[in-house]
Amino acid sequence: MSDSIFIGGGGEDYGVAQHMLLKYANRHGLIAGATGTGKTVTLQILAESFSANGVPVFLSDVKGDLSGLGAAGSESFKLHDAFMDRAGRIGFADYAYRAFPVTFWDLYGEAGHPVRTTISEMGPLLISRLLELSEAQEGILNIAFRVADEQGLALLDLKDLQSLLVWVGENRKTLSLRYGNVSTASIGAIQRRLLVLEGQGGDKLFGEPALDLADIMKTDADGLGRINILAADKLMGSPRLYATFLLWLLSELFEELPEVGDPDKPKLVFFFDEAHLLFDDAPKALVDKVEQVARLIRSKGVGVYFITQNPADVPEDVLGQLGNRVQHALRAYTAKDRRDLRQAAENYRDNPAFDIEDAIREVGVGEAVTSMLERKGIPGMAERTLIRPPSSQLGPMADAMRAGLIATSPIAGKYEAQVDRESAFEILQARAEAAAREAEEAEAVEEETESVAEREYRAGRRYSGNRVGRSSSRVSRQAPAEEQPRRRSSSRRSDSVGTAFAKSFARQLGTQSGRAVVRGILGGLFRGR
Structure with missing residues (x-):
């Protein structure tokens, strides 16, 4: 030397x-x-x-x-x-x-x-550059990363980012109140770019074990x-x-x-x-x-x-x-x-x-x-x-x-097998399943309550059947109530999962400690953009 x-x-x-x-x-x-x-x-x-x-x-x-x-x-x-x-x-x-x-x-x-890295390590600026996103689309991506940080959602691979964007779209009204407008058109454009990247083999870049x-x-x-x-x-x-x-x-x-x-x-x-x-x-x-x-x-x-x-x-x-x-x-x-x-x-x-x-x-x-x-x-x-x-x-x-x-390389076998540990995709999937179960249980309780009320109403109707004047008046007021629970039940089925999500998200925003995922300098420095 x-x-x-x-x-x-x-x-x-x-x-x-x-x-x-x-x-x-x-x-x-x-x-x-x-x-x-x-x-x-x-x-x-x-x-x-x-x-x-x-x-x-x-x-x-x-x-x-x-x-x-x-x-x-x-x-x-x-x-x-x-x-x-x-x-x-x-x-x-x-x-x-x-x-x-x-x-x-x-x-x-x-x-x-x-050779791999993770979505979190690359950060929103470089991923925006990779996907050729517009300024508005980059803003949506920054919101997604901020939500992931606040909720402790690890973004490791493409499916983590894709599932998070779906969740952001489903909860865009709640998110818009805190972060500004969340456009479904922008989310759709990002998802399409992610599909193109996946087709180019970009999905192999993201995941674990990440490069040491x-x-x-x-x-x-x-x-x-x-x-x-x-x-x-x-x-x-x-x-x-x-x-x-x-x-x-x-x-x-x-x-x-x-x-x-x-x-x-x-x-x-x-x-x-x-x-x-x-x-x-x-x-x-x-x-x-x-x-x-x-x-x-x-x-x-x-x-x-x-x-x-x-x-x-x-x-x-x-x-x-x-x-x-x-x-x-x-x-x-x-x-x-x-x-x-x-x-x-x-x-x-x-x-x-x-x-x-x-x-x-x-x-x-x-x-x-x-x-x-x-x-x-x-x-x-x-x-x-x-x-x-x-x-x-x-x-x-x-x-x-x-x-x-x-x-015979010194690192032979270290990176060949990809590891898929729990991250945003699995966490959001588990939350969705839990919310769906809660919605089903709430619906079952509601239907049971309505069924009991209906039986009590019918029993009361038979009891007062010989009181024509008052009974006919009660029927005219109560009859619509027999149909009303059924209409409420069908509407509640459609939005119960989304409501559970929104409430869960609001609670977590209020209690989250703000722990941020550490990522590369070119991504981390721009999280506030």
Whole structure:
């Protein structure tokens, strides 16, 4: 181990070797460049380097070819000679093939260990973002979460949220008096979005056992940081689900990890591939929170690296937090492309040896314009850099080898079986059944009371049958009463369950202690919106 990691370097027509100081690796970073210019290989060599220095890594495998991190490169690989030539050219004397410890995760539970969170932990803001809700619909969701908090209803999976929304709809009149208008149309729209999410496999994201952050911050027996690889090739079919999950994970790290100040090396490095998906159509409130997390999470020892095609995909306030940068080639085919290229060049400290804008346009595959933080956190001068070759296998590993690594993982068996403990769905179902029983018992008592009254009335009628004047008057007054109980009985059947619910809810609002369910920072901070 050392105090820095080797990015690449010099050789003829190139500048000095580039190293990233581990002390400043938690100051975040950017890997940018057009498709096919080498971003994925740069991500791979950074993940290797962090792992070799005992730093755990979390990354998403968008194209399905990063599983090779768990296998050593081979001399039989067609690029072996090119790799060796480049290693010699840039002075990478320690270059050798090796594998790294990996842990595979998959939201769908097919290509890795299942990874889950709960509805409560994700919170109303991120779920609103996931479902693309309007402001009015987000307001209904906030009401639902508030009711769940006040009534102690655990929201763990989709069926918990769906059943709670049904309950909110049934009791909308009572809820509207306290929280404002509750529209059945908005509830219906949310339920339809939940059905779409369920069809996309989103139901597999929510449930228990939820992800334990300690399981993505492990090292192996040799002190190497484990590289956590999220299978995202299938997940990219639902880009909003992908971005929301990664944002939730980032927010959980921010909330749960303790302050560590300025460590000698990061506690975890988090790579956010296809970063533009995080910011596409994102409301300003969400972008502000991402900027806040990026600014503050470094004190928790977490480095965040955004990977995207163009630096312009990242909002300026977030971009300003990214100290270590690797800029692969950008193509300038249109006027907008030229403006983006010019803006990207302006983000670097000038180097009198070359024009940065020209360099970004001209660098080839596996080359980049780089800038790393120097001592005291000063941005380094831009350099043209040959990125070092990877030590692990370039491309995906064999399916059999992957299956073997999953089976022998330190967390094998921990997340595979889903647990469905008592939560909002079961509690509300039990309340409905209890209310129905109460209604039936009340109806039976009422019918029995009416039956007794009717028998007494008939007995009295027979007793006074010879008193024609008074009896005929009594019949004219009492006869309608024989039909009235039957009409009341039928109407009471229809609303007895709803009445019992409303009364029960009103009592609980009056006695509830206000205990709130703890959830992620990006959800919890917005419960009052």
